[in-house]
Every structure is written in structure tokens, then in C-alpha cells.
Amino acid sequence: MAEELHLQIKGLRKSYGDFEAVRGVDLTVAKGEVVVIMGPSGCGKSTVIRCINRLVEPSSGEIWFDNQPLHKLTPNQLVPVRRRIGFVFQNFNLVQRLSARDNVLLGLVYAGLNKKTARRWAEEALEKVGLAQDADKFPREMSGGQQQRVGIARALALKPELMLWDEPTASLDPILVREVLDVMENLVKSSGTTMVIVTHEVPFALRVADRIELMNAGQIVESGTPTQLFQAPLTAVGQKYLEIIKAQHTDIAEISRRILATPRNEGRITA
Amino acid sequence: MPNPIQFWRQDTFYKDIIVLILGTILVGGALSFGLAWTVDRYFGDTVTGLIGDAGQYDLILHIREDAKEAALIELDRIIQENFPGAKYVAAPTLAGKANYLLSLPEESKSRKVLENIDSYFNTLPGWNGSTFIIAPAVTVRGVQFGAKGILISRLEELDGVKFAFINGGNVLAVLKDAAQAKTVSHQVKAILDEYRTIEVRFPLGYQVDDLSQTGSQIVLAIQDQLRPKLVKDVTLSSETTDLNAFMETLVEMKRFLLGYASQVEIALESTAALKVGEAVILQGASPHLLVVGDGVRPDNLIIDILEIQGDVARGIITQGDISAVDPEVQSLAAYRLERGTDVGVLVGKTTIYNQRYQLLLAIDESVKLLQELEVMAEEADQTGQDLLVTLDAYEQTLDQIARVEETLRQVNQSLDGPLNQLNQIDIEDVVAALQTTSTSIDYLLSTLGVVNPPTGQMADVGQVPGGLGDIQDQVVQGTQDLETVVKNINPVAQLLRKFQERIQTFTVQVNNFGSLAENSNLVHNLLGDIGGATSSALNAMEAVDVNALRSHIHEITERLRAIGDLDTDLVREEMNEVRTTLPNLTDEEIGRSIRLIDSYIGGEVIPGERVQLLVDASVQQKEVIPILNKLLGSQDFSVLEMPVGILEPDVRGLVFSVLREVRSTIAGLVAIVFTLIVLWLDHALLINALRCLVPGRLGRLRHLRLGERFIPDLAGIYGAVVGGVILWGSYTLGGGAIPWLSPLHILALGVLLGLGTGALAQRISPVSEAELNAGLSLGLRKTDILREIVIPEGRPGLANWLNRRNLRFMAGGGN
Known part of the structure; x- marks a missing residue:
């Protein structure tokens, strides 16, 4: 595991009026590390991930990316930084008037790449997600899974150093979830890019995560490798996830064995 | 300090917004102006078609539509006789009135002809008056009657004026050249500014004994104290307007009904x-x-x-x-x-006086009196004549008694000598004189018996009010005077009757004498007695001033004769006429009529008498009031200061002025509608985008603690500013001018439209926050997001059109 810190969050807080969605989150992500944030709906996972590239403005706290204090940057200073951070949205967030290719090209063109390079990069990104043939389709002509894959290609095209995934399969029906998860898993395994993924897909998380952060009520309550975390969860949230893992025995039997073989409390942190 | 050139070269969205706003204002202004101009042009052409070009026609003749065929025949005749060379054309018929545009020959355009123009055409069947459209001309409207003369002479002194004439309440100055219209207008205005009219109004019911004298006194007082160059009484009672006359009639009617x-x-x-x-x-x-x-x-x-x-x-x-x-x-x-609707509590006891029944009764009594009056006057005259005859007899009797007294005096002188000097003849003379006197007394008494004063003949006639009552009183007084004369004579008549008895006694006794010598003592006594009685009678009769009585009777009879000369038949006839023409109204009808009149005149100010003064501009209303207070010793009047006239453009100018107003109003309305459309099509979207990209309210405003609910956010303020600027700019550039709305009002309206758009922006033109976040996450600048994502997704408008040059990704076209 790489030890060089790529992303560091300190004391992150976000309030909406009187409601405090995030209550002092600390998180560090090493370069190339894949961190999965899990937790019940409304616990503040998406808020945390959106705060990282300041799609949501934090109320307080610090966000350091590649030794740059993102929390202090002006909107103009944020622009080049965001090009280095890919973001995949839960609802795809495609520009409806543009084709799949143009959606991917959008970031590339405005990043200043010449037309030729931009088109090549876009083609490559679409290729990666298996949509090279559908590049001229418009979002309304595509399935949810395809749209999300365009969203992934769009984020990937800029060759980001950090990928943020905000529940990318939450808006998809179970059949389409598979194709998106396959793409994601391949990317994780092949790219070596630092990733922070918010998801409810437990098997996926167990397969790809270097570390899992469990959140509840705006705070990280448990943290550790999948094995550490699910061998003997200390929190109610952890217990719930363990039950889920046990219920989905078919697919995760091997993972479970791996989890159970891992020595107890290794690298374990708790809130 | 920002460099404008540098700013203009930078590729920022601020520049886009400024270009958009400027472009919007230009388009809005052009649209407003263009539409208004088109409408103005259309109506202008229509008006020119209706009333001809300037100077083409001089007069519009209005004729009832149903009579126009007959009127045209007569019009041809009038033109042929009075205005050979005049031409006319039909203009549109409006509200049942056919209109004809008349062009008069140049030689007919004179003050004399134009001031009397209606007298030439009022024989037209269906004639409904005329309107001057003579041009070039300057019209002074609402000229006070007393100022017309002085104004015309001043106007005709101006170089550019050919002549001036009166047309109703207006004075028109016909110009030599249209090019001089502006100059002459300025000069006319300057003349009008030199004068003003001061009107002193007295309230209705305020009695001014002699309005002319009051006017003169006011003029003198103002002259004395303010020493103006001009102060002239121009009051004309005939100037009362129809409405005033009507209102006064109503008030009089109410007074009559109340009396009735x-x-x-x-x-x-x-x-x-x-x-x-x-x-x-x-x-x-x-x-x-x-x-x-x-x-x-x-x-x-x-x-x-x-x-x-x-x-x-x-x-x-x-x-x-x-x-x-x-x-x-x-x-x-x-x-x-x-x-x-309901009977309430007892409030009191009523007494009712019915004036109209009293009036009817008075008329009946008057008619009755008139019937008696003539007879009475004749009888009284006859009584007077009889009394004069009596007075003649009175004087004869008086002479006769005086002669008897003289005879007796002579006889008594004889008795003072020897008895034999008294002879029988003397005694017989005495007896004869006494017999004659007795006869005279008989005649006098008989004339007195004829005199029969007509008193008490009017007992059946009650007291009649008014003039007839006076006549009645005069007749009664006359008869009473005659009665007094008779009463004055009556005591003398009694005395004369006794005197006559004494004469008879004396005569019988004398006739019984044998001889005087034998009865000398008795004769002495008898003559003494009759002498005493004669003196008493003479004294009593002389005490009455016969001449004075005769003169008095003459006077009475003359008076009564004058009354007798009255045409009582005519008066009686007229009174019967009055009786039959009195309104046959019940109390209820009268009460309702009074209430109706009250409801009509309730809100009206009814002017009473007034004095109108023409003064120079140095005389101020506030200076006049204290002078009048002192002069009239009252504050029960009002003083109005009015211009002698108001300069106005000619009819054509007025029409075109109205058209200009219409054009300005249309331009203003178009600018408002345009602003609203632009706000909805373009700026609602931008307001929404601003809300997403720059969330939060303005901190400084929040510190004012006004309550966040009423504080617009930054995007709302953007809407307000843009609304105000666009509307004000388009409105001003398009030449908009809506009556009663100042540019400040327009600015405020624009701000309100902008605020309204801001409040409804999400409904009008929603923005996809998801796409916006996508742009942000891809590292697009806000400017790029607005250009590439927000505006192309919005409604087709000017912003969208202008943005096309900034687009790198055309819809469907790719990069």
C-alpha cells in the first residue's frame, strides 16, 4: 500500500441550516488507494464526497489534495484542480443536448486540449467503458447503464489522478448495475488511480476496497480493510453490513473466508 | 481601476451579460419605436385622409345624416351665392353626423365672414354647426368674453398674423405663412401672459344691489391701491352658462315647491x-x-x-x-x-299649514273682491257727487239764513224805535225770508237724505293680500272718508231741522196776530226768539268749512274713479287663469320633487352673482382679496384668477398631438411587454443559473435583519437591476411616454418586473442543476458552464441567439 498521502480531510463539517449533515470527518487517502465509504442512506456519504471537489461548500474543515488546500481555493483556482479529479454522479448528470461523445469531449475541450487529442482521448475513454459504437447517441437514446458508463468515460477521459464515485449504481435497476460494476471493477484493477467510492454494493466494496469507511449520522464510525472491518464489527452499522455479507453467501463465500482468515484488530480504527 | 478596453477584450460572462443587456435595450427600443411609429404613421395617414392636408380645407360642416341630401342642394346654392369658388368634399360620417370639408376662396377669408360663418350655413337642412380647421392659424381657447376685443387687436398687431377672429369661446389668429406659426405662437403666449382675469364670485342668495356699481367700486379700489396698468370691469350678466341657468332654475323651482x-x-x-x-x-x-x-x-x-x-x-x-x-x-x-317600514315611538303632535289651499282661497277671495270693487267704486263716486250737490244746497241755505239774519237785524232795529214804525210789511218780509230759508233747508235735508255711503258692502269679502288688498283698503278708506263728511254735516242738519220747526212756529204765531200794535210785546219776543235761532243756525253752518269739504270730496272721488277705471275683468280673468294653471300636485309629489331636486343640486356648486375683471399680470389674486374684504365689508365671496385664454394648437395639431401621445403610449407599452418577454425568455434562466452557481443571500443585507423572507438574493437583485435597466432603456430609446408614469415610475416598474421574474424564475425557465454540477466537476469555468450548458438549454431568445458565437458544441453537430 502506498504511503504517500494523496487526499486528506480534516474535521470536515457541513450544515444545512440547523441540520448538520457531516460532523467532523477526518479521512486520509494514499496515492493509488481505493477507499470505499459505506453507511446507511442520509448518513452524509455523498455530502463528504461532494465536499472534496467543492460541489458542496464545506461549512468548516480542511481538504488537502496533493498538498493543495482545496478548501482555500477560489472558484477560478479550483477549475484546474477539478480537471485532475474525476467525478461520477449517481444520476449520471449528462448534458442532454450533447451526444455521448460530446459529453466526454466537453471537459477535454475546455481543458485546452487540441481537437485531435481530445477526440482521441474521448474515443479511448468510451472504448474503456464499451461504448465506442454508441458515441453518437444522445442520452435520451441510451439505457441508464449506458448513460452511467458515458458518465464514467467523461470522468475518465481527463485521466484524473483522483476519482470520486457518488453511488454510481444507485439509480440503476439490478440488471444494469452489473454492467456498471464490471466497468468500475476493471477500472480499479487496471488504472491504479486513487479512488474514493461511495456505494451500497457490499460485494463490490469487499472486492475492490483497500479500506472501507463506515459512516453513521455524519461521522465515520469504523474504518479498516474489509477483512478487519467485517470479521468482528464493533458498531451497529458494521453488524448490519456483516449480516448482509452473510446473507449474500454465494458470491462472497471466498471473500468471507479471506475476511475470517485475517487476524483480528489488524489496522482497525474505530470512531 | 479596471481598464475598459482590457475588460472588453477579456472573454468573461460579465461582458456577455453587458452585451446582452445593451443588445436587448437596442432591440427593445427599436421594436417599441418601430411599432409605435407604424401605428402613428397609419393613423396619421388616416387623419390626413379624413381632414385633408394642412391648409387644404378651412371648415368642417356638420350636418344630420338623414338630411344630407337636401343639405347638399342648399349648400351648392349657398356657395354659389356667397362663396363662389369654394369647394367641398365629404368626410366620414360620425355618430349620425355627416361631415363636409369646405375650402373657402381666399377673398372670403376675412374676420367679418369667418365670425359670421354660421349665419351663412344655418339654413342648411339638418345643420349641426361647424368646426374651423383653417390653417395656418394659432388658436387661443377659452378666451374670457371681456378680453376678446383687446386680444384681437393685440393679435392683429403681430407681423405674422393676417387677421384674427372670434369663434365661440376661442380666438383664432390666421397666419400669413405656416413657417411663422412657431414664432407667432410664442408671441401670442407672451401676450396672454400679460393679462389675466380676476373673477369675484358671490354665493347664491348673496344679494348684490347693483352689480355694475359694485364692479366699478372694485375697479376703483384696485386702481387706487395696486395702481395696475390695466383693470377693467368686463362683467357680462348674459354670460351665465346654461348649466348655471339650469341650476338656478332648479333652486327657484325648489323654493317654489317648498312655498307650495x-x-x-x-x-x-x-x-x-x-x-x-x-x-x-x-x-x-x-x-x-x-x-x-x-x-x-x-x-x-x-x-x-x-x-x-x-x-x-x-x-x-x-x-x-x-x-x-x-x-x-x-x-x-x-x-x-x-x-x-315600521311605526316607531310617539314623537309629538303635528300642526299642518297647507300653503297651496291658502293660495287658492286667496285667489277666490280676490276674484270675489274684484266683482264688488267696480260697483263699489261707482257707488262711492256717486256718493261724492251727491255730497257735492248737498254742499251747494248747504251754501244756498247758508246764504238764505244770512239774509234772514240781516232782515231780522233790520226789523229789530225798527223795534228799537216807536212801535208804529214796525209795519205789517216788515213782518211779512221776515216771514217770507224765513219761509224761503225753510224751503232751502228742506232741499238741503233732502239732498242729505240721498247721500248713502257704500259702507259694509264688502263685508262678505275677506281680507285679500297683496295689491288687491291695497285697492280694497283704498275703497274702504274712500267710503269711510265720505261717511266722515256726511257725519260732519249731520249735526248741522239736526240744528237746521229744529230751526225749521221754529220758523213754522214763528209763522203760525205771526199769522195769528191781529195787529202788531196790540201784540207789540209778543212780537218783540217772537222776533227775539227767531233771531236767536237764526244766529245759532248761521253760526253752526259757518263752522263747517264747505270749501275744504268740497276739495276733500273731489280728492276722494278722483281716487275712487281711478280705481273704477281698473280693468277688473281682465284682472279677474288672469286670476282665474292663475288658479287653473297652479300645479296640481299632492304633498307626496311635491316632497318627492324636492328630494329629487336636492339630490341633483346636492353636489353642485351654484354660482351666484359675479364680477369679472380684466387686469394686467401685475395684479395678484392674494392682493385683491384684502381690498375686497375691506370694500365689501364681508368675506362671503371667492376670488378666482384665470388666464384670459389658453394657447392651443389647431385642430390638426391637436389630432396629431393626440396621435403622438398614442405613439408614445404604444411605445411605452411595447417596451414593458418586451421587457417582460426578455426577462422570461433570457434572464429567468440566468437568474436560476446564478442561484445555482452563486448560492446564498447577500450578506450585507442579511445584517440589516429585515427578515430573509423579504430580501431578494443576489440573483433576485440581478433580476431587479436588469429589469429596471432594460425597461428604462427600451422605454427611453423607443420614445415611450405613458401618461402619469414618469421615468422613475418606469424604472420602478422594471425593477418590480425583474423581482417578479426572480421570484418565478424556476417555474418560468428551470435550469438542470445536475448538468451544471457536471460542468463544475469537469473543471469548466462558470462562464463556460453558462455558455455551453445553461443558455443553450434555455428558451429561444436574444441570449440564446447571441450565445451562438460562444458555443463550442452545437446541438447535434458535435465539436
């Missing part, structure tokens, strides 16, 4: 809290006594209370008529009318 109505007085109970304006109810012709709580019956009397003084209320009957009420049968107790 039954006067109702109610002695109020101490507990009655009656107010003016309330009504009371009486039993009236109804056989049923009023009971508290019952409803009003149609034959009850209802009285509206007009006045309350102490414990007496007065009013007029507004339901029923007093003629149907017999106080012996019906109760005169008055009850309050509750809610207009």
Missing part, C-alpha cells in the same frame, strides 16, 4: 330624540290608528324632517296628501318611522 308644499310642524315630546333626515309617520287618510310596531300603510302620511329648532321639528310630506286628512276624524300624533 304643506308646512308641517311637530311639537316634539321631551323624550323624542328626532334628528334632521329622519322621518315621522301620521295616521293620514287611513281609518286605522297608528300602533307602535305596525307596518306603514299606503294611506299614512310620511314626513321627512328638514329642520329642528328646540322642541319644534319642521318637514315636508313625502307620502300621502293633507287634503285627505280631517283633524276631527284622524289623529295628528306623529310617530318615528323605523327602518323605513
Whole structure:
């Protein structure tokens, strides 16, 4: 595991009026590390991930990316930084008037790449997600899974150093979830890019995560490798996830064995 | 300090917004102006088609549409006779009036002809007047009557004016050249500014004994104290407007009806809290006594209370008529009318005076008197003549008695000598003189018996009011005077009767004498007695001033004769006519009429007498008031200061001025509509985008603690500013001018439209926050997001059109 810190969050807080969605989150992500944030709906996972590239403005706290204090940057200073951070949205967030290719090209063109390079990069990104043939389709002509894959290609095209995934399969029906998860898993395994993924897909998380952060009520309550975390969860949230893992025995039997073989409390942190 | 050139070269969205706003204002201004201009042009051409070009026609003749065929035949004749060379064309018919545009020959355009133009055309069948459209001309409207002469002479002194003439309340100055219109207008305005009219108005009912004298006094007082160059009384009583005359007639009618109505007085109970304006109810012709709580019956009397003084209320009957009420049968107790329908509590006892019945009675009595008057006057005249005859007899008798006295004096002188000097002849002379005197007395008494003063003949005629009452009094006085004359003579007549008896006794005794010598003592005694009686009679008769009586009788008879000369038949006939023409109105009808008149004149200010002064501009209204206060010793008047006239463009100018106003109004309305459309099409989207990209309210405003609910956010303020700027800019550039709305109002309206758009922006033109976040996450600048994502997704508008040059990704076209 790489030890060089790529992303560091300190004391992150976000309030909406009187409601405090995030209550002092600390998180560090090493370069190339894949961190999965899990937790019940409304616990503040998406808020945390959106705060990282300041799609949501934090109320307080610090966000350091590649030794740059993102929390202090002006909107103009944020622009080049965001090009280095890919973001995949839960609802795809495609520009409806543009084709799949143009959606991917959008970031590339405005990043200043010449037309030729931009088109090549876009083609490559679409290729990666298996949509090279559908590049001229418009979002309304595509399935949810395809749209999300365009969203992934769009984020990937800029060759980001950090990928943020905000529940990318939450808006998809179970059949389409598979194709998106396959793409994601391949990317994780092949790219070596630092990733922070918010998801409810437990098997996926167990397969790809270097570390899992469990959140509840705006705070990280448990943290550790999948094995550490699910061998003997200390929190109610952890217990719930363990039950889920046990219920989905078919697919995760091997993972479970791996989890159970891992020595107890290794690298374990708790809130 | 930002460099404008540098700013303009930078590729920022601020620049896009400024370009958009400027472009919008230009387009809005052009659109407003263009549309308004088109409308103006259309109507302008229409008006030119309707009333011709300037100077083409001089007059519009208005004729009733149904009579136009006959009128045209007559018009041809009039033109041929009076205005050879004149031409006319038909103009559109409006509201049942056919209009003809008339062009007069140049030689007919003179003050004399134009001031009397209607007299040439008023024989046209269906004639409905005319309107001057003569051009070039300057019109002074609403010229005060007394100022017309001075104004015309001043206008005709101007270089550019050919002549001036009066047209109703206007004075028109016909110009030599249209190019001089502006110059002359300025000069005319300057002349008008030199004068003003001061009007002193006295309220209705305020009596000014001699308006002319009052006017002169006011002029002198102003001259004395203010020493103006000009102050002239230009009051003309004939200037009363029709409305004033009508209002005065109504007031007079009300006064007449009030005098004619039954006067109702109610002695109020101490507990009655009656107010003016309330009504009371009486039993009236109804056989049923009023009971508290019952409803009003149609034959009850209802009285509206007009006045309350102490414990007496007065009013007029507004339901029923007093003629149907017999106080012996019906109760005169008055009850309050509750809610207009119910009998309320007892408020008092009523007394009703019926003026119109009194009037009818007076007329009847007057007619009766007139019938008697002539006879009475004749009889009185005859009495006078008889009395004059009596006075003649009186004088004869007086002479006769004087002669008897003289005879007796001579006889008595004889008796003073020897008895034999008294002879028989002397005694016989005495007896004869006495017999003659007795005869004269008989005649006198007989004439007195004929005299029969006509007193008491008018006993059947009551006292008649007014002039007839005076005549009646004169006749009665005349007869009384004659009676007095007779009464003066009557005591003398009694004395003469006794004297006559003494004469008879004397004569009998003398005839019984044998000889005088034998009865000398008796003769002495008899002559002494008769002498005494004669002297007494003579003294009594001389005490009456016969000449004075004759003169008095002459005077009385002349007076009575003059009355007798009156044409009583005519007067009687006229009075009968008055009786039959008196309004046959019931109390209810009178009451309702009065209420109707009150409701009509209630809101009207009815001017009374007024004095109008033409003064120079140095005389100020506020200076005049104290002078009048002192002069009139009252403050019961009002002083108005008015211009002598108002300069106005000619009819054509007026029409075109109205058209200009219409154009400006249309331009203003177009600018408002355009601004609203632009705000909805373009800026609602930008407002939404701003809300997403720059969330939060303005901190500084929040610190004011006004309550966030009413504080617009930054995007709302953007909307307000843009709305204000666009509307104000388009409005001004397009030449908009809506009556009663100042540029500040327009700016405020624009701000309101912008705020409204801001409030409804999400409904009008929603922005996809998801796409916006996608742009942000891809590292697009806000400017790029607005250009590439927000605006292309919005409604087609100017922003979208202008943004096309900034787009790198055309829809469907790719990069």
C-alpha cells in the first residue's frame, strides 16, 4: 500500500441550516488507494464526497489534495484542480443536448486540449467503458447503464489522478448495475488511480476496497480493510453490513473466508 | 481601476451579460419605436385622409345624416351665392353626423365672414354647426368674453398674423405663412401672459344691489391701491352658462315647491330624540290608528324632517296628501318611522299649514273682491257727487239764513224805535225770508237724505293680500272718508231741522196776530226768539268749512274713479287663469320633487352673482382679496384668477398631438411587454443559473435583519437591476411616454418586473442543476458552464441567439 498521502480531510463539517449533515470527518487517502465509504442512506456519504471537489461548500474543515488546500481555493483556482479529479454522479448528470461523445469531449475541450487529442482521448475513454459504437447517441437514446458508463468515460477521459464515485449504481435497476460494476471493477484493477467510492454494493466494496469507511449520522464510525472491518464489527452499522455479507453467501463465500482468515484488530480504527 | 478596453477584450460572462443587456435595450427600443411609429404613421395617414392636408380645407360642416341630401342642394346654392369658388368634399360620417370639408376662396377669408360663418350655413337642412380647421392659424381657447376685443387687436398687431377672429369661446389668429406659426405662437403666449382675469364670485342668495356699481367700486379700489396698468370691469350678466341657468332654475323651482308644499310642524315630546333626515309617520287618510310596531300603510302620511329648532321639528310630506286628512276624524300624533317600514315611538303632535289651499282661497277671495270693487267704486263716486250737490244746497241755505239774519237785524232795529214804525210789511218780509230759508233747508235735508255711503258692502269679502288688498283698503278708506263728511254735516242738519220747526212756529204765531200794535210785546219776543235761532243756525253752518269739504270730496272721488277705471275683468280673468294653471300636485309629489331636486343640486356648486375683471399680470389674486374684504365689508365671496385664454394648437395639431401621445403610449407599452418577454425568455434562466452557481443571500443585507423572507438574493437583485435597466432603456430609446408614469415610475416598474421574474424564475425557465454540477466537476469555468450548458438549454431568445458565437458544441453537430 502506498504511503504517500494523496487526499486528506480534516474535521470536515457541513450544515444545512440547523441540520448538520457531516460532523467532523477526518479521512486520509494514499496515492493509488481505493477507499470505499459505506453507511446507511442520509448518513452524509455523498455530502463528504461532494465536499472534496467543492460541489458542496464545506461549512468548516480542511481538504488537502496533493498538498493543495482545496478548501482555500477560489472558484477560478479550483477549475484546474477539478480537471485532475474525476467525478461520477449517481444520476449520471449528462448534458442532454450533447451526444455521448460530446459529453466526454466537453471537459477535454475546455481543458485546452487540441481537437485531435481530445477526440482521441474521448474515443479511448468510451472504448474503456464499451461504448465506442454508441458515441453518437444522445442520452435520451441510451439505457441508464449506458448513460452511467458515458458518465464514467467523461470522468475518465481527463485521466484524473483522483476519482470520486457518488453511488454510481444507485439509480440503476439490478440488471444494469452489473454492467456498471464490471466497468468500475476493471477500472480499479487496471488504472491504479486513487479512488474514493461511495456505494451500497457490499460485494463490490469487499472486492475492490483497500479500506472501507463506515459512516453513521455524519461521522465515520469504523474504518479498516474489509477483512478487519467485517470479521468482528464493533458498531451497529458494521453488524448490519456483516449480516448482509452473510446473507449474500454465494458470491462472497471466498471473500468471507479471506475476511475470517485475517487476524483480528489488524489496522482497525474505530470512531 | 479596471481598464475598459482590457475588460472588453477579456472573454468573461460579465461582458456577455453587458452585451446582452445593451443588445436587448437596442432591440427593445427599436421594436417599441418601430411599432409605435407604424401605428402613428397609419393613423396619421388616416387623419390626413379624413381632414385633408394642412391648409387644404378651412371648415368642417356638420350636418344630420338623414338630411344630407337636401343639405347638399342648399349648400351648392349657398356657395354659389356667397362663396363662389369654394369647394367641398365629404368626410366620414360620425355618430349620425355627416361631415363636409369646405375650402373657402381666399377673398372670403376675412374676420367679418369667418365670425359670421354660421349665419351663412344655418339654413342648411339638418345643420349641426361647424368646426374651423383653417390653417395656418394659432388658436387661443377659452378666451374670457371681456378680453376678446383687446386680444384681437393685440393679435392683429403681430407681423405674422393676417387677421384674427372670434369663434365661440376661442380666438383664432390666421397666419400669413405656416413657417411663422412657431414664432407667432410664442408671441401670442407672451401676450396672454400679460393679462389675466380676476373673477369675484358671490354665493347664491348673496344679494348684490347693483352689480355694475359694485364692479366699478372694485375697479376703483384696485386702481387706487395696486395702481395696475390695466383693470377693467368686463362683467357680462348674459354670460351665465346654461348649466348655471339650469341650476338656478332648479333652486327657484325648489323654493317654489317648498312655498307650495304643506308646512308641517311637530311639537316634539321631551323624550323624542328626532334628528334632521329622519322621518315621522301620521295616521293620514287611513281609518286605522297608528300602533307602535305596525307596518306603514299606503294611506299614512310620511314626513321627512328638514329642520329642528328646540322642541319644534319642521318637514315636508313625502307620502300621502293633507287634503285627505280631517283633524276631527284622524289623529295628528306623529310617530318615528323605523327602518323605513315600521311605526316607531310617539314623537309629538303635528300642526299642518297647507300653503297651496291658502293660495287658492286667496285667489277666490280676490276674484270675489274684484266683482264688488267696480260697483263699489261707482257707488262711492256717486256718493261724492251727491255730497257735492248737498254742499251747494248747504251754501244756498247758508246764504238764505244770512239774509234772514240781516232782515231780522233790520226789523229789530225798527223795534228799537216807536212801535208804529214796525209795519205789517216788515213782518211779512221776515216771514217770507224765513219761509224761503225753510224751503232751502228742506232741499238741503233732502239732498242729505240721498247721500248713502257704500259702507259694509264688502263685508262678505275677506281680507285679500297683496295689491288687491291695497285697492280694497283704498275703497274702504274712500267710503269711510265720505261717511266722515256726511257725519260732519249731520249735526248741522239736526240744528237746521229744529230751526225749521221754529220758523213754522214763528209763522203760525205771526199769522195769528191781529195787529202788531196790540201784540207789540209778543212780537218783540217772537222776533227775539227767531233771531236767536237764526244766529245759532248761521253760526253752526259757518263752522263747517264747505270749501275744504268740497276739495276733500273731489280728492276722494278722483281716487275712487281711478280705481273704477281698473280693468277688473281682465284682472279677474288672469286670476282665474292663475288658479287653473297652479300645479296640481299632492304633498307626496311635491316632497318627492324636492328630494329629487336636492339630490341633483346636492353636489353642485351654484354660482351666484359675479364680477369679472380684466387686469394686467401685475395684479395678484392674494392682493385683491384684502381690498375686497375691506370694500365689501364681508368675506362671503371667492376670488378666482384665470388666464384670459389658453394657447392651443389647431385642430390638426391637436389630432396629431393626440396621435403622438398614442405613439408614445404604444411605445411605452411595447417596451414593458418586451421587457417582460426578455426577462422570461433570457434572464429567468440566468437568474436560476446564478442561484445555482452563486448560492446564498447577500450578506450585507442579511445584517440589516429585515427578515430573509423579504430580501431578494443576489440573483433576485440581478433580476431587479436588469429589469429596471432594460425597461428604462427600451422605454427611453423607443420614445415611450405613458401618461402619469414618469421615468422613475418606469424604472420602478422594471425593477418590480425583474423581482417578479426572480421570484418565478424556476417555474418560468428551470435550469438542470445536475448538468451544471457536471460542468463544475469537469473543471469548466462558470462562464463556460453558462455558455455551453445553461443558455443553450434555455428558451429561444436574444441570449440564446447571441450565445451562438460562444458555443463550442452545437446541438447535434458535435465539436
